[in-house]
Amino acid sequence: MNFELxxxxxxxxxxxxxxxxVVAMCFVLIYKSTRVVNFAQGEFLLIGAWTCWALLxxxxxxFYLGFPITLAFMLVFGxxxxxxxxxxxxxxxxxxxxMVTIGLSMFFQALIAWIFGGYTKAFPTVFETESxxxxxxxxxxxxxxxxxxxxxxxxxxxxxxxxxxxxxxxRATAFNQQIAQSLGISVKHVFAAAWAISAVxxxxxxxxxxxxNGVSSALxxxxxxxxxxxxxxxxxxxxGSIVGGLTIGVLENVAEFFxxxxxxxxxxxxxxxxxxxxxxxxxxxxxxxxxxxxxxx
Amino acid sequence: MASAHSRMRCGEFRTNYRQDTTIxxxxxxxxxxxxxxxxLMLVPMFGSAYQLNLLIQIGYYGIAALGLNIVVGFTGxxxxxxxxxxxxxxxxxxxxxxxxxxxxxxxxPLAGLMTxxxxxxxxxxxxxxxxxYLAIATLASQYILExxxxxxxxxTGGSAGAMANPFSLFGYQMNSDRSYFYVVLFYVVIMYLxxxxxxxxxxxxxxxxxxxxxxxxxxxxxxxNKYRILSFGISSLYxxxxxxxxxxxxxxxxxxxxxxMLSIQFLAMVIIGGLGSVMGSMxxxxxxxxxxxxxxxxxxLVGSNNSALTQALAYIKExxxxxxxxxxxxxxxxxxxxxxxxxxxxxxxYPFSY
Numbered sequence: 001m002n003f004e005l006x007x008x009x010x011x012x013x014x015x016x017x018x019x020x021x022v023v024a025m026c027f028v029l030i031y032k033s034t035r036v037v038n039f040a041q042g043e044f045l046l047i048g049a050w051t052c053w054a055l056l057x058x059x060x061x062x063f064y065l066g067f068p069i070t071l072a073f074m075l076v077f078g079x080x081x082x083x084x085x086x087x088x089x090x091x092x093x094x095x096x097x098x099m100v101t102i103g104l105s106m107f108f109q110a111l112i113a114w115i116f117g118g119y120t121k122a123f124p125t126v127f128e129t130e131s132x133x134x135x136x137x138x139x140x141x142x143x144x145x146x147x148x149x150x151x152x153x154x155x156x157x158x159x160x161x162x163x164x165x166x167x168x169x170x171r172a173t174a175f176n177q178q179i180a181q182s183l184g185i186s187v188k189h190v191f192a193a194a195w196a197i198s199a200v201x202x203x204x205x206x207x208x209x210x211x212x213n214g215v216s217s218a219l220x221x222x223x224x225x226x227x228x229x230x231x232x233x234x235x236x237x238x239x240g241s242i243v244g245g246l247t248i249g250v251l252e253n254v255a256e257f258f259x260x261x262x263x264x265x266x267x268x269x270x271x272x273x274x275x276x277x278x279x280x281x282x283x284x285x286x287x288x289x290x291x292x293x294x295x296x297x
Numbered sequence: 298m299a300s301a302h303s304r305m306r307c308g309e310f311r312t313n314y315r316q317d318t319t320i321x322x323x324x325x326x327x328x329x330x331x332x333x334x335x336x337l338m339l340v341p342m343f344g345s346a347y348q349l350n351l352l353i354q355i356g357y358y359g360i361a362a363l364g365l366n367i368v369v370g371f372t373g374x375x376x377x378x379x380x381x382x383x384x385x386x387x388x389x390x391x392x393x394x395x396x397x398x399x400x401x402x403x404x405x406p407l408a409g410l411m412t413x414x415x416x417x418x419x420x421x422x423x424x425x426x427x428x429x430y431l432a433i434a435t436l437a438s439q440y441i442l443e444x445x446x447x448x449x450x451x452x453t454g455g456s457a458g459a460m461a462n463p464f465s466l467f468g469y470q471m472n473s474d475r476s477y478f479y480v481v482l483f484y485v486v487i488m489y490l491x492x493x494x495x496x497x498x499x500x501x502x503x504x505x506x507x508x509x510x511x512x513x514x515x516x517x518x519x520x521x522n523k524y525r526i527l528s529f530g531i532s533s534l535y536x537x538x539x540x541x542x543x544x545x546x547x548x549x550x551x552x553x554x555x556x557x558m559l560s561i562q563f564l565a566m567v568i569i570g571g572l573g574s575v576m577g578s579m580x581x582x583x584x585x586x587x588x589x590x591x592x593x594x595x596x597x598l599v600g601s602n603n604s605a606l607t608q609a610l611a612y613i614k615e616x617x618x619x620x621x622x623x624x625x626x627x628x629x630x631x632x633x634x635x636x637x638x639x640x641x642x643x644x645x646x647y648p649f650s651y
Binding site for chain 2 (some may be wrong): 037085088089092094095096098099100102103104105106107108109110111113114224227228231235267270271274275277278281282285
């Protein structure tokens with residue numbers, strides 16, 4: 001048994017897992033505050049990464065200018081999406097809301113593929129990447145950077161929700177919309193803010209992944225990978241999304257290890273999370289940290 | 298004094314349960330249906346190959362769409378994995394035919410039953426969960442089945458795909474569009490009549506009760522688990538038969554055809570046509586099959602020599618589907634069948650619409 005490969009893969013899993021955790025957090029943020037399951041989460045990453053790429057490569061802006069413009073664009077994009085598309089859907093059945101986000105996902109995926117083509121494009125080097133030797137493992141500095149960015153985002157989320165006035169308003173809305181409204185919180189603004197924050201942070205994650213792996217339409221598949229993560233952690237738990245992200249990240253890399261060493265079935269890397277998803281739904285449908293629905297008649 | 302027959306009708310008034318549970322709402326609707334089927338039977342004599350191809354597509358997709366409507370529109374469950382069952386039907390039929398030598402004529406219903414068995418199996422977790430969780434579980438089943446298609450060489454031929462023999466009846470090969478059209482038409486009529494009939498039965502009413510309020514339904518003695526799983530099974534049966542017809546039409550089944558994209562298109566057919574409407578499933582299918590053709594026509598009209606636009610055609614078609622879903626959900630959430638009902642009522646009540 002090849003222990004060195006296994007530890008290397010587990011470390012990779014943890015790094016990818018933190019990114020899954022960040023995207024899952026954005027997903028949970030939207031679900032918690034607006035009760036919308038966003039199937040277009042992956043497209044936020046896609047749009048963010050391509051916008052940044054276009055600004056840096058086509059318009060030749062320096063990174064310190066292009067990156068904030070990308071974030072500002074995503075902020076406006078998130079708000080517009082909520083106001084124009086999701087707001088009319090309030091009060092509609094779950095199937096309609098799900099289908100609207102699926103429609104959005106399909107539309108933007110095709111639009112982006114039309115504009116930028118289907119091939120992977122490399123990000124211009126912003127930071128020098130080199131391999132760093134940590135405890136006998138070769139880790140690229142880009143990976144370390146992505147992990148640091150993810151951790152900063154997580155801490156940022158924590159501070160925002162625990163110690164800011166608007167964060168408190170968002171938590172109140174998530175707890176009970178009617179009570180929040182009667183206390184003078186503008187639920188409309190909270191909804192728009194949830195989408196805006198989610199879009200911005202997802203775009204950030206998209207740019208980070210783009211720097212490491214190059215920008216391509218494969219980014220949107222992370223939006224699908226998010227489902228096993230949030231189901232494992234619980235649909236409405238921020239902590240759960242981080243734990244779930246790390247677990248699924250490690251799980252798929254370990255699956256890859258077993259696949260390459262013994263099983264040789266191929267593609268287990270992509271499919272293992274979905275088997276995990278089905279098993280979790282069978283034994284613990286509300287996940288590790290999710291609140292169990294109790295319905296009263 | 299005017300007799301009862303010369304008075305203008307101002308609506309349909311049903312006075313007993315028998316009138317309320319007929320297959321066709323009015324005698325006129327029945328005659329229109331019969332005449333339109335007869336007219337469709339004439340199409341192969343006059344229609345071009347292109348038109349026949351479109352009609353055949355509408356036929357097999359329409360059968361699968363009705364199946365999805367039974368699970369989504371009538372039972373209120375969500376399925377994001379319908380394309381996988383459609384594919385399973387196509388592969389099963391080809392597999393049964395090539396391994397056992399059973400004629401294709403019997404393979405199509407057998408493939409339907411085989412898909413139904415798998416659907417019942419997938420439906421077991423669906424009996425426990427609902428709403429979002431079910432949507433995500435069926436999404437997982439879509440990916441797992443897709444992976445299975447790509448891997449199971451013995452069943453699907455793996456990446457090479459499977460050959461499906463043409464349909465034959467009494468030694469007469471139906472491998473042209475003209476003759477295969479009748480096969481599809483036969484199945485459409487049977488499956489749609491069976492679907493409408495299902496809703497008149499005890500089981501059909503149970504589905505609707507589960508959708509409308511599952512707690513009340515359970516209190517009234519409806520076994521929730523049984524009906525949720527059963528609706529998945531019936532929906533898979535429809536998907537399997539649609540898929541089998543698809544497979545024997547193309548003659549070749551490849552694993553790449555049954556992606557999440559096709560599942561989304563099936564959902565779009567059901568939503569655009571109208572959730573909980575048998576006729577709506579057909580209207581939605583017609584819309585979804587014709588939409589890409591209209592896009593293609595439009596692009597050629599705008600710039601047939603504009604190569605950039607022609608190259609982007611695939612993306613434009615996909616965007617049109619996404620946009621159609623969004624716009625319908627925002628502006629006409631009840632679908633085409635609701636719009637059709639409103640048009641009918643307008644003419645029935647004209648000029649005094651109240």
